[in-house]
Amino acid sequence: MTATAERPTTTIFRRPSSTKGLWSWITTVDHKRIGIMYGYAAFTFFIIGGMEALLLRIQLSQANGEFLTAGAYNALFTMHGTTMIFLFVMPASSALMNYLLPLLIGARDVAFPRLNALSWWIFFFGGIFLYSTFIFGTSAAPVGVDGIGGIDGNLAPGGGPGSFNFLADSPDGGWFGYQPNAGPLYSPGTAMDYWALGLQIIGLASLVSSVNFLVTVLNLRAKGMRLLRMPVFAWMTTITSFLLLFSLPIIAVALFMVTFDRQFGSLFFAAQAGGDVILWQHLFWLFGHPEVYILILPAMGIVSEILPTFSRKPLFGYSAVVFAGAAIAFLGFGVWAHHMFASGITPVAQAAFGLATMTIAIPTGIKIFNWLGTMWMGRIRLSTPMLFAIGFVAMFTIGGLSGVTHAVVPSDWQQTDTYYIVAHFHYVIFGGAVFGLFGGLYYWFPKLTGRLMNERLGKVHFWLMLLGFNLTFGPMHWLGLQGMVRRTWKYAPETNLEPWNVAVTIGAFIIAFSILIFMINWFTSRRRGEVSGLDPWDARTIEWMSPNPSPEYNFAVPPVVTSLDHFWHLKYDEDAEGRAVRKEDGDEIVATIDHEQLNPASPIHLPNPSYFPFFFALGLPLMFYGVIYHKQLWGKGLIIVGLIIALAAVIGWAIEPLEEPHGDHDEEQDAIPPSPPAAVLPPSEGETESSDD
Amino acid sequence: MVRSRHRLIRLGVLIGAVLVLGACSLIGSEDQPLTTFEPAGPFAEQIDNLFWPVFWIAVAVFILVQGAILVAVFMFRDRDGSKEAKQLHGSPKLEIAWTIVPALILAGIAVPTTAAVFELTECDPDAIEIQVIGHQWWFEYHYPEAEIDTANIMVIPAGQEVCAVMTSDDVLHNFWIPALNGKRYLVPGQTTLLRLQADEPGEYWGHCAEFCGLSHSLMRARVQAVEPAEYEAWLAEQQTAAATPVEGTDGYEGFEVFGAKGCIQCHTVRFEDDSASNIIERASFNGPDLTHFASRNVFAGAILPEEGQSRDEALKDWLADPPYIKPGSFMPDLALTEAEIDALIVWLDSME
């Protein structure tokens, strides 16, 4: 926090003051640094989840494959799904939202910077907690209702042909955790507890950040930034936050029920004792379907930023795109049972949910057509971010169309639980969300580093990923319709499914290779990429009025917004035909903005770093470890230790001094003692670079 | 120069995509016993008839959208001398159009969908009832009228409707015979229905489609449709009890192993002589009824015998170590000697 050099020295607690090194990252409350940490963590989990997928694909590349044991296979597909959804796409979206939301709306930070740090640390520890199952977790084959099973050594999961059986001691009930299979009777051992409690922690992180983002959007927009002047990505962040706010409590309840069933003997999903196993599915998908939109809407926002910039036209039908996003979110709460068309729910319910599902295609179509309208008659530059955005539209459309075939309920009876579904949601989540996220990374990379990513490598990455992606997930449609069921460790040679499975596996490795190219590009461009300047893309929105790399204070002079695409209108006029004409002094305007934003006229007041989010977050996994091992004394001890750490952190948080010793409101002026101008200068480039590490 | 190379690459990708699609249809002509594209009865047929129009509508939209993307990219690409774009903000007329047109198309799809849902969920009152009970990891079929119990392969009369009344003994399963109908869950503590009908005699493959634990991938199913007369004969045959082996006959040694090794704790065999049957109460988990084991051409969750394997070879592998073949199997490795296995096979083979 170099921007505020003034700190109290007279109180018991000093707020942390490191600006470099590990402590500065642990105590930071800067939304940009938090975003960066989210990003690197998400990417790490992406690599892990990807490795898991590759192992699965090796197993499936031949009929009756004997590469993985059944236990290892089941654990890997469970962790692949859980990782990609909760530990990759969600935090990766969070990374971009964190970094960009304040910039997009012209704020200096989010509304509650310490809470923001708390979200991140809770997520981080939640991810570690979940993955610690590979070290501490145990998993066993079901012991049968009265424990007669497992007579002969089949208490260890897996067995049978294949290797990597050590991986089997991790959650193996699927990312959807269907009951009663994932319950105490059929998934004994602690692995599924790690899963349930890990998701609980990660959910809490998302809940906290959704409140934070919403207050930020509602209360901290720059002057003149009316709601319908917000960039679409800010809008989609808002809508996503609402979705999280209303869907997370449902999954929290469901996961508590599972944990109580598994740990304390409640009977919610014990079918033999009156539990209702289908209720789990209702609760899970009541969260799980909005979750799909939680994954895709941020990417839709990103694409809605990139397409206009690179088509050099405003977003076609801005308000339609925004309202379609809201409509998708709203309808998203009313379609959950389309995941359960085969579960034997009544025909009335099936028909109703089928119809509701079809209606979602309408706002989705509106978005797609408006994106096409944006490109149409534009002046399209096919830079890497644009390629990914176009790839998003093309691939997501395929996912959307296969989605309509699921809404045709009887068709879905054939398709559900087959690879056709796997194909469908990968077209939505990979072809959609992941393409969008990569587009966003290429697009906003200069904000992070002040440099551009290498275009040539970027294009190689795009085309390889597009090819690999379609080779991986395209044939899965076909495999599913030819009867390949999901979550299958083996398939019989007689089914003749092998040829396309080979293609799919090759495709998966092509994707992996393209990601490698991305990583090379990322790490070399960070240091050696072309310097971007303020406005590398001739962009439209105000985040580009903040210098690159972003200074800690975002804006020295907060912009006063006069229109949608405010930045563009500062640079461009329209001629009689309505074509854009760059103002004669356009370059000067940009240079002036850059200069003004880099040289604040007066000291800028920013929130101080804090230790307490980190420690509060640290307490949670300790408590949850304690819950898993509560039957042991040390388990109970852990609960207490975790509770004490969390409580101490809350107290510290509460009595942590404000920047000024006497700490209450209306001290804006006296809070800023005279300080040398050097203290408010943005960090030098070298500093930013080293602190990234 | 550079630009033309890029175009070539793109053309290559396009041609590649076409080839992939073409290859798809070629490979589809091979024998794929689980395919959804060869309905063998009225219910699967009805689903198939619903799928194709929707599929072609989807193809049309696909071509429209992807075509528009390609055209936009080629036509409006920024080239030397391109003019700046007109700053269009949208068109209410277009917005209305692309709201209403998809809505109408979807309404068109919705009508037959809804009708089919209702038609396909209610069993005909005259249908033959067969109970399907899911176990980790095999399907049990109970014929309530004939009071017989079989496993892994379900025998039905061709041309008649069967109402599968389904439940599960443990976790969720999902019964799926692609050629006969879509899927339906088997839910512990609840009953679900599935209509099945095969028009012609034949053997139809199936699979448990819901993840049901360790060996989910090895929980498969068969349906054998036979002529109605043959079906009646089969029922009568299945109702007969097994002959109690007498000391000195071929099957006797196997029968003894069956008793001595505790197989009867899970497996039922209905013997002619009640005293020998020693049927214990159905345990909360149980194995298939073996009374007419030899009349079934598949066993162990319909995974054995594998292609090119004789039944006896498969049995030998299976009895030697069931959990190796089917991980997590409740049928344990009883450390049978080769002689014991051979004896068991002789006896099992005798139970037609």
Place this chain on the structure above:
Amino acid sequence: MTELIHEADLDHAHPEHEGTGVEDRKLGMWLFLSSEFLFFGALISNYLLYSQRPGFPQPYPAEIYDIPFTSVSSFVLLMSSLTMVLAHNAQTREDANGARTWLFATAALGSVFLAGQVFEFTEFIVEFDMKLSTNPAASAFYLLTGFHGTHVAIGVIMLLSLWGISRRRGGLSDRHGLNLELVGLYWHFVDIIWIVIFTVVYLLSEPPL
């Protein structure tokens, strides 16, 4: 919810902006409570679903409710909302002593309610042998009322913290005054949820035939 209490130093870090006019932390609390509504909504629906499934080991919660007793403890909790309002009222009148007293009264009433719940659970478990694992309805009952009790307990802790701060500093500053309002919002929410639980789960619920 506790983490929202002391976020006061951040608001003025931002330049002038468009906004709702509602203070950041208050808006945050409202949003958080909207999420909490769904949390309890799911728990209550759960109970309603399970309480109507017949045929499992007795007793069902609805068979052993002590309605007069629970009515009294519900009344106590309701009264605590009144004292909470009085505390807030005193704070706005800058009556530090009054605010402190009413805060303490609110916490005390909350504690009485909690004691009542502990007694109720003990009675159910010891006397009627209705455990978490007796039947799903019992599971749902304990999960619902247990989570509600946890919320009350957290509320009591927050109230007592404010009371402690007020005692030490001779009153609540503006910043803590806002905290009092936030805790008040939370407290009323917990109360409202209890009214729903008491009506739907205790009064209207009948054991299945």
